[in-house]
Amino acid sequence: xxxxxxxxxxxxxxxxxxxxxxxxxxxxxxxxxxxxxxxxxxxxxxxxxxxxxxxxxxxxxxxxxxxxxxxxxxxxxxxxxxxxxxxxxxxxxxxxxxxxxxxxxxxxxxxxxxxxxxxxxxxxxxxxxxxxxxxxxxxxxxxxxxxxxxxxxxxxxxxxxxxxxxxxxxxxxxxxxxxxxxxxxxxxxxxxxxxxxxxxxxxxxxxxxxxxxxxxxxxxxxxxxxxxxxxxxxxxxxxxxxxxxxxxxxxxxxxxxxxxxxxxxxxxxxxxxxxxxxxxxxxxxxxxxxxxxxxxxxxxxxxxxxxxxxxxxxxxxxxxxxxxxxxxxxxxxxxxxxxxxxxxxxxxxxxxxxxxxxxxxxxxxxxxxxxxxxxxxxxxxxxxxxxxxxxxxxxxxxxxxxxxxxxxxxxxxxxxxxxxxxxxxxxxx
Amino acid sequence: xxxxxxxxxxxxxxxxxxxxxxxxxxxxxxxxxxxxxxxxxxxxxxxxxxxxxxxxxxxxxxxxxxxxxxxxxxxxxxxxxxxxxxxxxxxxxxxxxxxxxxxxxxxxxxxxxxxxxxxxxxxxxxxxxxxxxxxxxxxxxxxxxxxxxxxxxxxxxxxxxxxxxxxxxxxxxxxxxxxxxxxxxxxxxxxxxxxxxxxxxxxxxxxxxxxxxxxxxxxxxxxxxxxxxxxxxxxxxxxxxxxxxxxxxxxxxxxxxxxxxxxxxxxxxxxxxxxxxxxxxxxxxxxxxxxxxxxxxxxxxxxxxxxxxxxxxxxxxxxx
Numbered sequence: 001x002x003x004x005x006x007x008x009x010x011x012x013x014x015x016x017x018x019x020x021x022x023x024x025x026x027x028x029x030x031x032x033x034x035x036x037x038x039x040x041x042x043x044x045x046x047x048x049x050x051x052x053x054x055x056x057x058x059x060x061x062x063x064x065x066x067x068x069x070x071x072x073x074x075x076x077x078x079x080x081x082x083x084x085x086x087x088x089x090x091x092x093x094x095x096x097x098x099x100x101x102x103x104x105x106x107x108x109x110x111x112x113x114x115x116x117x118x119x120x121x122x123x124x125x126x127x128x129x130x131x132x133x134x135x136x137x138x139x140x141x142x143x144x145x146x147x148x149x150x151x152x153x154x155x156x157x158x159x160x161x162x163x164x165x166x167x168x169x170x171x172x173x174x175x176x177x178x179x180x181x182x183x184x185x186x187x188x189x190x191x192x193x194x195x196x197x198x199x200x201x202x203x204x205x206x207x208x209x210x211x212x213x214x215x216x217x218x219x220x221x222x223x224x225x226x227x228x229x230x231x232x233x234x235x236x237x238x239x240x241x242x243x244x245x246x247x248x249x250x251x252x253x254x255x256x257x258x259x260x261x262x263x264x265x266x267x268x269x270x271x272x273x274x275x276x277x278x279x280x281x282x283x284x285x286x287x288x289x290x291x292x293x294x295x296x297x298x299x300x301x302x303x304x305x306x307x308x309x310x311x312x313x314x315x316x317x318x319x320x321x322x323x324x325x326x327x328x329x330x331x332x333x334x335x336x337x338x339x340x341x342x343x344x345x346x347x348x349x350x351x352x353x354x355x356x357x358x359x360x361x362x363x364x365x366x367x368x369x370x371x372x373x374x375x376x377x378x379x380x381x382x383x384x385x386x387x388x389x390x391x392x393x394x395x396x397x398x399x400x401x402x403x404x405x406x407x408x409x410x411x412x413x414x415x416x417x418x419x420x421x422x423x424x425x426x427x428x429x
Numbered sequence: 430x431x432x433x434x435x436x437x438x439x440x441x442x443x444x445x446x447x448x449x450x451x452x453x454x455x456x457x458x459x460x461x462x463x464x465x466x467x468x469x470x471x472x473x474x475x476x477x478x479x480x481x482x483x484x485x486x487x488x489x490x491x492x493x494x495x496x497x498x499x500x501x502x503x504x505x506x507x508x509x510x511x512x513x514x515x516x517x518x519x520x521x522x523x524x525x526x527x528x529x530x531x532x533x534x535x536x537x538x539x540x541x542x543x544x545x546x547x548x549x550x551x552x553x554x555x556x557x558x559x560x561x562x563x564x565x566x567x568x569x570x571x572x573x574x575x576x577x578x579x580x581x582x583x584x585x586x587x588x589x590x591x592x593x594x595x596x597x598x599x600x601x602x603x604x605x606x607x608x609x610x611x612x613x614x615x616x617x618x619x620x621x622x623x624x625x626x627x628x629x630x631x632x633x634x635x636x637x638x639x640x641x642x643x644x645x646x647x648x649x650x651x652x653x654x655x656x657x658x659x660x661x662x663x664x665x666x667x668x669x670x671x672x673x674x675x676x677x678x679x680x681x682x683x684x685x686x687x688x689x690x691x692x693x694x695x696x697x698x699x700x701x702x703x704x705x706x707x708x709x710x711x712x713x714x715x716x717x718x719x720x721x722x723x724x725x726x727x728x729x730x731x732x733x734x735x736x737x738x739x740x741x742x743x744x745x746x747x748x749x
Contacts, residue, residue, distance in 0.1 A: 090498055090715040108713075115499050200693060254587060256697050257608030392497075392714040400522055403697050407610055414521075421519030 044074040045328035048092070048101030050085035059348030066344060067335045073328050093117040099323035100332050105139040105149055105314035106383030107226065111391060112318075113148040119319035121147045124330050128337040131356045135381050139314055149316045150333045151355035152342060155279040156371045157207055157311040157384075158295035165270050173296045177215075177243070180299040184250035187273040196272035197251040198263035199406055202399040205255070206385035207276055207311065209402060212240045214309040215301040219380035222309070226389035228427025232420035241416070243301065245409045255406055278313070279371050282351040293367060297374060310378035313387055314355060390426055397422035485728065492722035498715040512722035523723075526700040529614055530730070533621070533701070534682035541622045542674060545629025550659065552630070553637040567631050569624040578691035581620035582607065610698025617699060621688055625681060629674055636670030637663070672742075679734045683727065702727040 047064060051057050057079060064075040078098050080088070085102070092101075093112060103109055103118075112118050121140075125147040129137060132151065140149040161171075169190060174180040184194035199205040214222045217236045224230045225237070252263060252272060264284035266272045275281060276298065285293055297307045317336050323329040335341055342354035343363065350365055353372045361372055375381065386394035401419040405412060458466065492512055496505045516523050548566060552559050569577065584591045585606035592606065593599040606616040640663055648658045686703040689695040695704030702723060709720030 087712045089713055094499065117499065202694065202696065254603075254605045254608050256693070257587060257605050392716050395712055395714045396522075396708055400696060404521070407697060418519065418521035421515075422521075425515050425519065 042325060042328070043072070044076055045100060045323075045325050045332050046076045046078060046098035047332070048085075048098035049077050049079040050082050050102040052079055052081045052085075056345075056349050059345045062348075063336075063341050063344050064332075067332060067341070070335070071328075071331055073325075073331065075332065093320070097320035099320055099325055099329035100317050100336075101320060103149065103316065103318045104383070104387045105136075105151060105316060106387040107389055108383070108387040108391060109140070109149050109316075109318065110142045113142040113146075114144070117321055118148050119321055119323060119326075119329075121150065121319055121330075121333065124150065124333050124337075127334060131337055131339070131358050133357055136314065136355055139381070139383065140316065149314075149318050150337050151314045151316040152336055153345065153349075153352040154312050154314045154355050154375065155352040156295075156374050157211070157276065157278045157313075158297055158374065160267065160275045160277060160279075160281050160293060160295040161273060162267065162270060162289075162292050163294050164292050165273065171273070174299045176299050177301045181247070181250075184247070184273070188250065192270075193252045193266065193272040194250040194274060195247070195252065196263040196267050196275035197255040198258040198260040199255040199403060200257055200259045202403065203384075203386055204260050204263075204277065205402045205406060206394075206398065207278070208244065209240065210311055210382060210385050211276065211298040212243050212301070213237075214311075214380075214382060215298055215305060215307075216240055216243060218302070218305040219309045219382065222382055222388070226385065228390065228393070228423055232423055233416050237416065238412075241405060241409075241412050244405075245412070248406070248409055256403060278311075279367060280351045282367060283349075291366065295367075295370070308379040309382060310374055310380070311382045311384055312375045312378070313384045315352075316355070393423060393426045397426070488721040488724050488728075491718055492725045494718040494721075496717045498710075498717040508718070512719050516719070516722055516726070522700045522705060525698070526702045526705050527726075527730075529700055530683065530685075530702050530727075532614065533618065533685055534679065536618045536622065537625055537678045537682045538675070540618075541625040541629050542678065544622075545626045545674075546633050548626070548630045549633035549637055550663075552634060563631075563634070567627040570627045570631070572624065573687065574621070574624065574685075575687040575691045577620055577624050578617075578688040581617075581623075582692060585616055607692055608697070613692075613698045617689060617692065621685065625678070628677070632670055632674055632677070633667065636667045640666050672738075676738060679731075679738075683731050683734075702730075 049057070049060055051060050061077060064077060067073070068075055076098075085092075089103075089112070094117065103112075109118075125137070125140070128150070132140075136151050137147065140147045140151060142148050165171075171183060171186070172179075174183045187194040197204075197208075210222065213225070216239055217225075221230060221236060225232070230236070252258070252266070255263075260277060260281075261284055263272070263275060264277070264281050267275045267281075268285055268289060279295070282290055282293055297310065300306050317333060319326075319329050319333060337356060339354055339356040339359035342356055343359055346352060346354060346368075347363075350368060353359075353364070353368050353375070361369060364372065382388060385398060389398070397419055401415050404415045404418075491505075493507055493509060494505045495508045495512070552563055552566075556562070572580070582590075587593060587603035587605045587608070588599055590599070590603075590606070593603045596604075598604055604612075607613045644662050644666065645658055648662045653661065684703060685701055686695075686707070689699040689701055689704060690707070693699060695701055695708070706720050706724045706727065708714075709716045709723060
């Protein structure tokens with residue numbers, strides 16, 4: 001071994017040095033968790049964007065540019081891949097979140113608001129509340145009675161179909177479950193897949209569960225079940241799954257290996273008769289096919305509740321806990337509440353509708369007009385299973401429970417036991 | 430990668446057991462050398478402890494909490510062992526994951542190892558184009574497992590996939606290779622094994638290159654046939670390689686994650702412990718306590734293998 005003339009540090013200095021080295025090595029890993037948002041200069045607002053697909057991304061960027069022109073402020077856009085944004089929200093909100101950031105209404109918003117991770121927007125709401133219906137205000141309000149979200153756009157869930165296919169075969173829109181089953185049976189004998197179905201991504205099947213649940217048990221039961229106050233092993237949930245089991249033979253097979261885009265294409269190609277999804281299904285349709293697309297509300301199952309509830313998730317924007325530019329952030333949120341901003345965005349994505357009741361609907365296509373009407377007529381609006389319940393329950397227990405049921409409908413008892421057990425753990429823990 | 434040979438032990442008279450002598454301090458290093466040595470061992474050790482053991486023990490501690498990753502240490506609620514109780518009693522995905530992990534490990538230990546060894550022996554025979562075959566067989570190893578997942582999805586797709594079209598079942602009754610929970614694990618294991626085999630082959634090939642031809646010649650002179658030569662002479666010489674293969678395979682088997690995550694997020698028959706940990710810790714749900722408990726289970730399984738392996742190694746180093 002060659003001798004090596006190094007200065008002789010004493011032991012403590014050496015230890016300090018080593019620990020500093022270890023710390024420095026560990027830091028980049030930790031620093032990578034936060035984002036580089038949080039602009040602190042007075043003329044810049046940072047904006048956390050989850051619209052990573054090119055078309056909506058360009059649309060929201062255009063909206064932000066027009067805000068820059070109006071306000072003289074700069075907006076620094078920080079875009080993350082859509083699913084990743086949701087997955088990292090926890091670290092993001094605790095790290096250095098952007099001043100204004102994209103999120104969803106409902107329990108999913110309240111969960112973080114109640115943890116004190118997002119900013120109180122009551123003062124912004126006092127200026128913009130005349131532009132929103134009471135239901136939207138309610139969907140933006142946490143349990144402390146304060147608002148934490150500015151709604152931006154909204155889209156309804158419904159059963160979509162191609163008008164031309166239906167006219168050609170003389171199908172009628174079913175109003176009740178029995179008519180629905182009769183229609184599906186007829187489609188099957190006509191060689192169509194009655195109901196297109198895809199569950200590879202884990203969430204589309206939640207839409208089917210929600211519709212059956214509030215049609216059978218009503219809006220309030222949906223809310224309570226999602227809040228962990230009802231029993232997944234009780235007779236009411238059991239009836240939902242029994243009804244679903246009756247309908248499963250009409251659903252496209254191998255759903256667990258299919259993404260919703262593929263199912264939408266089978267509807268577009270006229271191979272499937274119907275498809276329950278959000279109105280974003282129209283993104284898979286081009287040109288004249290979009291005008292051929294229509295939808296109806298899920299048929300009535302229990303006369304007591306009729307068709308009084310519509311699933312219409314709201315996308316909106318929140319403010320971070322300690323924005324770098326509080327003044328600018330509030331101005332931007334106020335701007336996002338204007339019909340002009342919302343309509344500018346919808347030009348690029350004409351499958352959703354504006355949440356502002358001042359929005360001019362004359363530029364809407366037929367689908368948007370119908371969507372707006374359906375939402376307006378609804379007595380109750382739900383957000384969607386994964387937005388109405390605790391994220392800890394939705395992302396694991398609910399997704400995998402529904403998957404297991406779809407895989408083996410006869411195994412419903414053990415599926416429901418698993419879901420009930422996990423609900424107990426999560427909602428009481 | 431080659432196995433490090435055991436350092437030659439201090440010379441003793443071979444054969445006759447010596448009375449155990451008190452070991453003298455064999456080194457007489459100058460102070461400066463001690464410092465250099467200390468630094469060279471100390472810094473990596475400290476880094477290792479800080480980046481591996483502290484987080485690992487931290488996970489063990491957090492597994493007794495119901496922390497959701499929000500707020501500081503003051504907000505952590507301690508729940509005792511209830512995470513573990515809930516996991517084994519009321520978490521439907523847990524037991525399938527354990528079963529799949531063990532199946533994964535067994536499969537990798539058997540199939541790619543045997544096939545890899547066979548290929549290595551065949552390629553060791555100076556075939557024409559041997560180099561080409563080697564490269565082709567090793568190629569999957571340079572791909573990430575996530576990419577392997579993508580490639581095999583093209584093979585396994587029900588309607589457009591290669592396999593069903595070759596079998597002629599695509600149009601009539603497509604087999605849902607990745608969607609059917611009874612078979613998808615095996616389909617994925619084939620894909621993982623396809624990649625792993627090349628790796629094992631290369632390790633054995635390196636080992637075979639080190640086998641002294643004189644041994645084979647001696648065996649041939651003694652009238653051993655090819656089988657006997659292989660099993661009695663070559664294979665025992667490959668022992669250090671076998672250890673490396675075993676360790677590598679166990680590591681690969683327990684850390685399997687990316688391929689199933691790419692295919693279907695590790696759901697519906699492809700549950701693995703690593704996926705459950707990720708699902709619960711990363712992601713919106715952020716059940717740090719619960720996920721840590723799952724991670725501890727994985728750690729215990731890994732430690733079981735590691736400890737067994739270390740026992741073997743140290744026992745060999747100890748004189749019998």
